[in-house]
Amino acid sequence: MLTPRATLAKARHYLARRLLPLECPEVARLSVPDLLLPFVSVNEVLFPVLGSATIVEDLLLSTAHVTDVAFPVLASAAVTGDLSLRPPKQSQYFQSLDNTRLAECLDFLEVLELRPDVIPFPVLLETPKIQGKSYSPGGLVQTESTESKTPCIHGLQEEWCGMCKAKNADRTLGGSKPFDVFDLLFPVLQPPLEEDFTNPVALPPNKSLYPFQGKGIQFLIEHDRALLADEMGLGKSIQAIIALRVLFRGGKVRNWAHPVLAIF
Amino acid sequence: MGSMPLEQARTESQTCQRSFVGEYDERYASDEHKDHSMTSKETNMAEKQQHNAFLGFLMMEETSDHGYMGALLVTTMQGVPQEFRCTRPVKPTALQRPLYGEVLESYVGVSLCGQPLLKSLQNKPAMVFVNKEYLLGIREYSTCPVAFVQHAGTALDVAPVSSPGGAAAKERFESTTGKYQPVVVKWHENFFDDRNITATVLSECYKFLDPVEPFERISKATDILRKQDKSFA
Numbered sequence: 420m421l422t423p424r425a426t427l428a429k430a431r432h433y434l435a436r437r438l439l440p441l442e443c444p445e446v447a448r449l450s451v452p453d454l455l456l457p458f459v460s461v462n463e464v465l466f467p468v469l470g471s472a473t474i475v476e477d478l479l480l481s482t483a484h485v486t487d488v489a490f491p492v493l494a495s496a497a498v499t500g501d502l503s504l505r506p507p508k509q510s511q512y513f514q515s516l517d518n519t520r521l522a523e524c525l526d527f528l529e530v531l532e533l534r535p536d537v538i539p540f541p542v543l544l545e546t547p548k549i550q551g552k553s554y555s556p557g558g559l560v561q562t563e564s565t566e567s568k569t570p571c572i573h574g575l576q577e578e579w580c581g582m583c584k585a586k587n588a589d590r591t592l593g594g595s596k597p598f599d600v601f602d603l604l605f606p607v608l609q610p611p612l613e614e615d616f617t618n619p620v621a622l623p624p625n626k627s628l629y630p631f632q633g634k635g636i637q638f639l640i641e642h643d644r645a646l647l648a649d650e651m652g653l654g655k656s657i658q659a660i661i662a663l664r665v666l667f668r669g670g671k672v673r674n675w676a677h678p679v680l681a682i683f
Numbered sequence: 684m685g686s687m688p689l690e691q692a693r694t695e696s697q698t699c700q701r702s703f704v705g706e707y708d709e710r711y712a713s714d715e716h717k718d719h720s721m722t723s724k725e726t727n728m729a730e731k732q733q734h735n736a737f738l739g740f741l742m743m744e745e746t747s748d749h750g751y752m753g754a755l756l757v758t759t760m761q762g763v764p765q766e767f768r769c770t771r772p773v774k775p776t777a778l779q780r781p782l783y784g785e786v787l788e789s790y791v792g793v794s795l796c797g798q799p800l801l802k803s804l805q806n807k808p809a810m811v812f813v814n815k816e817y818l819l820g821i822r823e824y825s826t827c828p829v830a831f832v833q834h835a836g837t838a839l840d841v842a843p844v845s846s847p848g849g850a851a852a853k854e855r856f857e858s859t860t861g862k863y864q865p866v867v868v869k870w871h872e873n874f875f876d877d878r879n880i881t882a883t884v885l886s887e888c889y890k891f892l893d894p895v896e897p898f899e900r901i902s903k904a905t906d907i908l909r910k911q912d913k914s915f916a
Binding site for chain 2: 542545547551605608609
């Protein structure tokens, strides 16, 4: 059995470690997590009932008769008031304490403090989803993405889910396929065109430009506005097309905000 | 002698393609028995497959919020894109980073991004170029050679090719046409034979393609992807 003075010292020691911040040695401010102390009872005042509401008045144990305080109204409150642990002067506070229960409570708190809190968190990194597209011609089977293996919003694989199938069918009813961002990337993934057009990507196999056509392309590329007035049959179309390709691949034509007007 | 490794790689590449593409496999598995019934389109396609080896460019990129994103571009020898695959970003938490320590990047690059990306390909490349040295670890799980490539200007100490069992070998290559900047190539230390295949592949593709340039394309593509699709951001 603890004496009142020893109990107070123990409680003060506990509160000094648990409660933040200590404004002065005698007064400590309570915060909500500190009040989540089950089974703490100070003469029938149960701390767990303090839940998440607010005490607007100070809880002065030194001046109040604890047994008379109507704590049940604090059923869902949080404490923002100050708790003074000054020894009582006017009332015989410690005489009315149930020392047995308080001692049990403090023992419990000690055990609670010894047991560290365990916070689980994931350590393993998950394998990311893969998306992509095959642009290879020739009718090879194309898997749009491996994401289709993941369950749909209804918890099934998309190819098994009737609702998702119907939704996709509705989307394609208008004749246009659903927008695929990987189609948008295709021009970006093209190799750059060199100015001498020796790369077989630039022209079809066994085809080459005449020197004057190369000069014409150079002329078109270098000017914001240009008129290509070659004679009929000298290849104005191929020059214009290749000039547009070079501009596009070079990033000088990105969108329709600055349209390229080619008149043939 | 020089072309042997490339032929092997092409054969391997075609074998992989046939095993991975179901319908294509079925159609061509019985080619020996029905050669006469092949259409001209199929013949052209088969010829094209035989004469075209693919290159893979595997890139790991660090996103703005300290995540990692893998992307793989498969091109022809001339650099024409055939396939593009990428992963969603892997974002290690502040607790995971110190727990993984120095192996974080190689684990994310090789195990989480590189291997699944290579497995997901339809067009199996004859050779894979990577933009980070730690990605050479993929070679242990891949049948095709893997080489780390960068412009010669960024690698100051180019040591001569070391012997098998020594440190990772690297060598400088120059474009035969002189159009492109020289590159320094590095291989996995346990796969010294990759050097011959790399030399053969580079001798063929270096006329038309800078082997570092496709990484710029991939970088542009992933930038666009992040803007278009928030799940990649």
